[in-house]
Amino acid sequence: MKALYALYSDPDAAQRAVNFLxxxxxxxxxxxxxxxxxxxxxxxxxxxxDEHSRTHIFLLASIGGIVGAILxxxxxxxxxxxxxxxxxxxxxxxxWTNGIIIYEMTMLGAIIWTLVTLLVxxxxxxxxxxxxxxxxxxxxxxxxxxxPPDQARTELEQRLRxxxxxxxxxxx
Amino acid sequence: xxxTAEQIRGDLLRPLFHSGAGYWxxxxxxxxxxxxxxxxxxxxxYHGLGVWGLNWPVFxxxxxxxxxxxxxxxxxxxLISAILRLANAGWRRPVTRCAEAITxxxxxxxxxxxxxxxxxxxxFYWLVPYPSERHIWPNFRSxxxxxxxxxxxxxTGSTIFLFLPIIPDAAAARDLAHxxxxxxxxxxxxxxxxxxxxxxxxxSAMHVMAIAIIPVAVSVHTIVSWDFAxxxxxxxxxxxxxxxFVCGAIFSGVAALILAMxxxxxxxxxxxxxxxxxxxxxxKLLLTMSLLxxxxxxxxxxxxxxxxxxxxxxxxxxSIRQNFAPLxxxxxxxxxxxxxxxxxxxxxxxxxxxxxxxxxxxxxxxIERFLIIVPALEHKFLPYSWGSYRPTWVEITLMVAGFGMxxxxxxxxxxxxxxxxxxxxxxxxxxxxxxxxxxxxFEPGVATANSGLAEPQSFATDVSR
Numbered sequence: 001m002k003a004l005y006a007l008y009s010d011p012d013a014a015q016r017a018v019n020f021l022x023x024x025x026x027x028x029x030x031x032x033x034x035x036x037x038x039x040x041x042x043x044x045x046x047x048x049x050d051e052h053s054r055t056h057i058f059l060l061a062s063i064g065g066i067v068g069a070i071l072x073x074x075x076x077x078x079x080x081x082x083x084x085x086x087x088x089x090x091x092x093x094x095x096w097t098n099g100i101i102i103y104e105m106t107m108l109g110a111i112i113w114t115l116v117t118l119l120v121x122x123x124x125x126x127x128x129x130x131x132x133x134x135x136x137x138x139x140x141x142x143x144x145x146x147x148p149p150d151q152a153r154t155e156l157e158q159r160l161r162x163x164x165x166x167x168x169x170x171x172x
Numbered sequence: 173x174x175x176t177a178e179q180i181r182g183d184l185l186r187p188l189f190h191s192g193a194g195y196w197x198x199x200x201x202x203x204x205x206x207x208x209x210x211x212x213x214x215x216x217x218y219h220g221l222g223v224w225g226l227n228w229p230v231f232x233x234x235x236x237x238x239x240x241x242x243x244x245x246x247x248x249x250x251l252i253s254a255i256l257r258l259a260n261a262g263w264r265r266p267v268t269r270c271a272e273a274i275t276x277x278x279x280x281x282x283x284x285x286x287x288x289x290x291x292x293x294x295x296f297y298w299l300v301p302y303p304s305e306r307h308i309w310p311n312f313r314s315x316x317x318x319x320x321x322x323x324x325x326x327x328t329g330s331t332i333f334l335f336l337p338i339i340p341d342a343a344a345a346r347d348l349a350h351x352x353x354x355x356x357x358x359x360x361x362x363x364x365x366x367x368x369x370x371x372x373x374x375x376s377a378m379h380v381m382a383i384a385i386i387p388v389a390v391s392v393h394t395i396v397s398w399d400f401a402x403x404x405x406x407x408x409x410x411x412x413x414x415x416x417f418v419c420g421a422i423f424s425g426v427a428a429l430i431l432a433m434x435x436x437x438x439x440x441x442x443x444x445x446x447x448x449x450x451x452x453x454x455x456k457l458l459l460t461m462s463l464l465x466x467x468x469x470x471x472x473x474x475x476x477x478x479x480x481x482x483x484x485x486x487x488x489x490x491s492i493r494q495n496f497a498p499l500x501x502x503x504x505x506x507x508x509x510x511x512x513x514x515x516x517x518x519x520x521x522x523x524x525x526x527x528x529x530x531x532x533x534x535x536x537x538x539i540e541r542f543l544i545i546v547p548a549l550e551h552k553f554l555p556y557s558w559g560s561y562r563p564t565w566v567e568i569t570l571m572v573a574g575f576g577m578x579x580x581x582x583x584x585x586x587x588x589x590x591x592x593x594x595x596x597x598x599x600x601x602x603x604x605x606x607x608x609x610x611x612x613x614f615e616p617g618v619a620t621a622n623s624g625l626a627e628p629q630s631f632a633t634d635v636s637r
Contacts, residue, residue, distance in 0.1 A: 036367065037367060037368055038365055038366045038367055039366050039367075039368070039371070040177065040340075040344065040366060040595060040598070041177075041340075041371075041595045041598045041599045041602065042368075042371035042372070042374075042375060042595075042599055043368070043371075048368060049368040049371065049372070050368075051368075052367075052368040052369040052371075052372050053372045055372060055373060055376045057373065057376040057377055057380055058376070058380060061380045061384070076312050079312065080312065085311055085313075087311060087313045087314075088313070090313055094312070094313050097312055097313045097318070098312055100318045100321070100322075100391075100395065101312055101317075101318065101321050103391065104318075104321040104322055104324075104325045104388075104391065105321070105325075107325050107329070107384055107387065107388045107391075108321075108324070108325040108328060108329075110380070110384050111325070111328060111329045111332060111381065111384050111385075111388075112328070114332075114377050114380045114381055114384070115332050115336075115377070117373075117377070118336070118373050118374065118376075118377040119362075121369075121373050122369065122370040122373040122374065123369075123370075124339075124362040124363060124364065124370070125362035125363050126362070126363035126365070127358070127362075127363045128363070130363070130365045131365075132347065132365055132366070134347040134348060136366060137177065137178075137181055137344040137347060137348065138176070138177050138178040138181070139176065139177035139178070139598070
């Protein structure tokens with residue numbers, strides 16, 4: 001994977017670089033998906049971060065909970081009907097006690113669904129090559145372009161520097 | 173002076189790559205305790221459960237005490253961490269991972285104990301609800317099966333809750349490590365890149381998990397209490413056992429968290445991260461829980477005394493005045509008399525003060541669990557079914573091994589994972605000025621006098637100008 005990227009110490013400068021890349025997409029011949037921002041911590045409050053904030057994870061977790069509840073209901077009810085055990089004069093299908101199992105299965109469903117949703121939407125695990133730099137763990141923000149067109153490299157580099165980059169690097 | 177991201181990562185990743193002699197001595201000590209436990213368990217498997225001190229009518233004693241104790245300790249972590257996350261308490265950041273790790277390890281130890289108690293431990297999987305040719309389906313009316321589901325859910329949730337914030341830290345370690353460590357952290361980080369999409373998904377998932385885990389944590393110890401409350405044994409068949417156990421669990425859990433933090437502070441040299449203010453805040457919580465625990469203990473015993481039921485009073489007097497009285501008054505001393513002044517008087521609520529209080533509380537809460545179980549079983553409804561119990565060396569060794577295993581797992585974990593979430597700490601430091609601006613809007617008169625402070629504008633808006 002080829003890439004050209006810049007490292008910024010200041011999030012405002014990183015935002016300027018992202019703004020430039022977005023406005024100049026057509027003239028530079030790069031697509032939205034080629035623009036990459038990588039940070040060592042979440043940067044809420046900046047457009048380059050907040051445009052990705054929309055998520056359906058709450059809704060999907062709720063659906064997971066409902067699935068878990070249905071499974072819990074089926075497990076308890078059909079087990080008790082298939083293997084009827086008389087315990088302490090209680091009915092064969094005991095809604096009160098089954099409620100406990102159904103509750104736990106509901107929560108388990110929501111928890112597992114949350115994990116699955118995270119992994120799918122964050123595209124994890126992802127062991128292939130991806131653009132990164134150890135400097136992001138020192139507080140730097142990486143803004144770059146993957147597979148940049150050769151004719152646009154010089155202008156890209158100039159613009160990324162102009163936005164306030166402390167360093168511009170490329171991956172051949 | 174505030175530390176830079178580089179300094180923070182240097183401080184917190186250092187224990188992963190360098191360990192002193194003290195660390196390895198602690199590993200040796202706790203490892204030895206675990207080995208002793210393995211020996212005792214092997215002896216028990218070979219000779220049978222008769223090597224325990226259990227005998228009619230006391231069929232539950234040390235083992236179930238340990239089970240309830242460790243499940244209680246597990247409430248320190250995930251529950252407290254989840255509450256602090258949802259409350260957005262800024263001081264939580266250095267504390268949460270220490271706490272979440274306690275939950276996973278304590279819960280694992282707690283879950284092993286019922287297996288040790290089985291006559292044929294190798295058949296533990298019979299607990300799992302599956303159809304078999306023997307037609308022995310687990311009975312969903314049994315509180316022991318409720319335990320299985322509750323612990324399974326809590327352990328799964330707590331493990332995920334612990335693991336999720338580790339992913340970015342593992343990615344940091346991956347990018348900074350070499351050789352075999354790089355491969356391990358590469359695997360642990362799941363190929364984390366750190367793009368905004370991943371950060372938002374991670375934070376949303378953590379938020380959902382925090383919401384889900386709180387009711388699960390409460391349910392777990394409530395269900396553990398129902399192991400007793402669903403049984404017609406004097407002083408067990410009580411309606412307050414659910415909240416009483418949850419209160420006791422949080423109480424012992426916070427105490428264990430303070431001990432773990434003090435240990436990490438000393439051995440991993442995290443003095444600049446786990447500061448007196450963290451111990452002070454947790455000390456206040458511990459004080460509240462101490463008073464709440466005493467309230468429940470008093471309410472439960474007052475109701476028994478006032479009711480004056482013959483069988484219940486036998487259990488009551490055996491713990492207050494007779495053979496269990498020394499343990500009972502030790503419990504009161506450990507859980508209230510010693511901690512109260514240490515935690516209530518600001519001058520004593522130091523790191524040393526909170527650690528002393530926590531150590532006595534952990535001991536006191538173990539005794540409390542024992543006193544709930546054994547005196548009641550020794551004095552059932554009819555005098556002909558009375559008996560006595562004394563633990564054997566096997567049970568004592570297994571109990572010691574539980575503590576050893578907790579220490580060993582914690583030590584090994586601290587060697588693999590930074591014990592403080594680095595990215596959360598850095599995000600907290602960066603958000604400091606923003607938080608101060610927000611806080612200013614809550615001060616009387618400030619918001620109206622200076623409407624520009626009323627709601628901080630997005631940085632993005634500032635930038636786009």
